Amino acid sequence: MTKAIFCPTCKTTVLAENENFPFCSDRCRLLDLGAWASGDYKISSPILDPELLEEVEQSQLLAEARNNEDRWKH
Template structure:
């Protein structure tokens, strides 16, 4: 079976995407923990489409 090689989402180094790599899709535990830390301190956020527009239309419309 061929091993699939992907770029590590954290550092860009090649990483094996297979059960043999316990850190997949990352290349190492270090990159995995850096990513976890970025989620924990809320560095990753989902942007709003337009924060000035309300999601619900006004009742008088």
């Protein structure tokens, strides 16, 4: 049985035998690569290191405080 999926870029049906699988064409493959290269796609995971998590929370609080301070100046 031939496996078929949808192209992640344009959603066209693609057969596993297609030379550009899982994309339907070289164009769709390059568009996807461009999206990765420009930062449109991101792989994120939860921060599990307690020290790093605390550092991130501190920087978020500082940024929030600066934003509030800027609002009061204007």
